[in-house]
Amino acid sequence: MKESKSKIVSDALEMALELSVGGEVFKIPGANIKSLRVGIRPYGFKAMLSFWVSSETREDKLFSRFIKHDLMEVKLNVEPHFKPQDAEIESLELHGFVTGKAVLKELTIENVHLKDNPVLYRHYRIDFADSAQVLWRQHFPCDLLVDGTVKDLIEANKATGVNLKYDWEALDEKFAINTLSVEPGEKGASFYDFIIWYAASHNGVFSYDLKENEYTLSGAKDLSGQPINMSKLETAEHSIAFPPTIRYNDRFLNAFSENPQKKETSRDQSKKGLRHDILLCLPVASDFEDAFNLESNKHKIRGHELHLIHCRFPQITYRPGIFVKIEGGLWSDKIFPHDTEYRVRDIFFQAQAVDEEPDADHNMEYSRYNIDMRSRLELKDEGALNLPGFKTPRYPIHVEGKIVSEQGDEEEETYQVYEHPQTALDQYKVKIPLFDNKEVVVPFDPLFAPGHFYFPAYKEQRVLVALDFHTARIERFLDWRPGGRLPMDSQGNHLLLGKTDSSKTSINHIYVDNKPQFNMKRTFDKDTEKIQLHEGTIILETKEEST
Template sequence: TDFALKTLLTEHTAGAFTFDFDWDVLDEKRPLVCLALGEDAPGVGLYDFVAWLADTRGGVWAYDCVKDQYGLWGRKPAVSGAKPLSRTKVERLDVVLPAIPRNAARVLNASTLKSSTLEVPASKGAGVAGIHQDHLVRTPIVSQVEQRQALEVNRLRVPQRRYRMTFGHFPTVPVSPWAGLRLEGPLWGSSVVGSGEDLRVVELSLSARTLDEGPHAGLQLKDTGYAVEMSVLAERASDTTVSLPAHHAPRYPIHVEGKVLSPGGGEKDRIYLLSEDKKTSVLTWRVKVPLWNKDVSVPAEPGFFPGHFYFPPYKNARVLVALHFDRAELHRHLDWADAARLPQDGQGDGILLGKNDTSQTSIVHDFQDMKPVWHLERTSGPDTETVRMAEGTMMFRTKELPGAASVTPTFDVSPQVETARADLSAGVGGAVGETTAAYRVASGSSQAKLDGASSETQAALESAQAEVSAKVSEAKAELKGALAGLERSTSSLTSAASEARAALEQLK
């Protein structure tokens, strides 16, 4: 709780490896972070969590072989120092055209308090009118919906062409993932697609098959021969789309027990505390999870009761808490209040209201001598009021119990202090979250426009280059035609001169 993902991931590496962080999502201090990695989710580890985090939050995850460290970035780093790859090393070059997303997107907020539909336009030249992919959220906070819209704008990008290079000889320049390459040199030629561009390696494939077949071949030899196949998949340095490895998504939520927190009063007092975010008007309860000794906030909602029942969870009540990645929910209650459970013989039902056994109201319906009995009792120290209805009788009684201690009025300011503190904390957290969301929305929109402008500029440049190349080819063809015509004319003139020379020789 109150933790940044950067710190959490660093702690989970246990010094085995390092991360290179450059992503604002990792810097944000979150009220709660749950990894959901354990025995109840077999096959899901930290590797899967990091890949899932990058996938769902629009980040980049990669491994730098040269620096021997993982990178978690908000955007791909620029390709620096691209090495020229000789044509003599490449046996085959294939141009790979990836699938282009043809849909736009919409973020649908299903909250009845702030229902909305925010459009995420398709990339220019890629979308088909009328095709949308919908992303459903449910929140009363508008900034969270706008932040999700910015995320989907960031994720809906058009991938550029890629290049699959199969090697005929082992390359003499680094070709590990995220290395920079450049198809450069006289043997490539200017007409080869991809020549002269900075490329980024995204995948390396290496396989070897022994030349000696059979299960026992070469067992006693110190060395043997292999037929090796090696290829890389490279993308253009300007490509902003992200490719992530296959991974399992963490399974949320996980369920743990907690006890409801409420300051003031006695240990068994059934009091409660609500905290309100002044900006969003969201109400929360606080619950302590003893397993990790952490306090989490859960939304104050009616749960399975309709709205006209108001039964807030009271102090020290055992509850089951559902933990998601960055939020918690009150799943259900796990026990009854003291004195709320009735004897089994009476097969009764009851409602216990109030603070404790000296200040409460109980409503009980049970069976006595196989006859239904309804009982209402109010208690305030020694003072009691009772209403009882049984077979053929109705009783109203008010009295003061002899020998019972009177209740001394006290005023405990702990709830007010804790409420003010919780409200202040929620307000600060809400303000920070709102500022962060606004920054991400503005940053995402600006970056999307910048990426779009860069893509359009690159496309226009490629189109202009293609047009210039076509005109140059046309001019070369015309020049060749003219030269061919000149050669024919020259040949005719040479032939005529030879004939004239031969005629002059005969005259001599």
């Protein structure tokens, strides 16, 4: 969050820190925390804190665990120490995993000889974040799910350690193909990127509940809950920001030659002539209509925002998702945000102990801190999405497959055309050996041949398949048909037709003694017919081969 200025104030805070690592739990009293910095967004948080641990009277058992590579879980509660009587204030809870750590200092007594020269205090620092950011940013799965939902795909790959629930009809829609792409490395998209990309591209919400330590993929922002009146005593300053307005219209172009279409949005605030063109090629008209409705609804004009600089740690329940109203008390009813309901969106908070010495308030529950706290609020019914930056998953991915045909006997090299049950479009089925021979559907197209060549791919033919998120297509063929390849010495070309070696027609042109020869041979069991053309000779032959 970028703010023009900040305000440092002193306040007493109660904090409780719990670290879980290697099957052990370490509880750090709040006053031992000397610094805290946290940025909280609707989708998660990042934080840093430092604390002292004493080994004057007891062993510092944390140290032996801290220096290892075990995953460390963090629970931190923060609340004001001085609260109004009978006030029901929920603490600010952060629950995540450590991403970085350090031992900043080890204190011993210098110039004094003590037995074993012990370390009396250690100053620790940890960086931590919410579980999805920490775990899913290191998660790069590749998967294929057929005849299932995106929810099924996510559930099969989300791994453990992240609590995710769903409230979105789009996630329950069935698709013939659901692909999770993979591209590890700095430029690759992680599972976290995939989740955020899906929410952004399908106009959905990815939100994090600090209190429940739970994420939700939903179709809209949660509007449940009553607003809390925020006292003027909570804030030092407020300002109103007006984000940029969208001045263009979206124009969608369907390049399908049998039914080309154009459709354009009509925004009241648009400037005539400004547009974003989006080119598609969709043979099904309803798919084009769905794409238009989705994309045009995604680009929402964001309303004004309220920026607050706090003069104390809030003495109300305050976290992203909470609704507040700016009214009553010392607030003027003439100010712009008066009587408007807002949703807390972002919080930035820093706290530095007034006394940073290791023994100051040691092992107490609270201490005094110099704090700098700012927050950003949006309108309660704001429809624009709040999502982190992400890397777009790379589609398509390429895998090998084999053509499926249920025509004829198992050994026959037949082809089969499958009809899409809703659109009546013709399709192949291709099994993907890498993914347990799952069968995907691809368009029944002539590919690189012009339309007057009708040569469908045959059963078990190896093909390179391009898997997109919800679609697939054949990119190219990968092998020669058995019996189709000719010896190099012949410098020949061959067209092999038919189902099996005993039911086929072979047409080839070869060189014999460096002279061209044309052959055509029909075979059905023992019955054969042959036409052969070579220099000075035409042979027409029909016979029954002997066994």
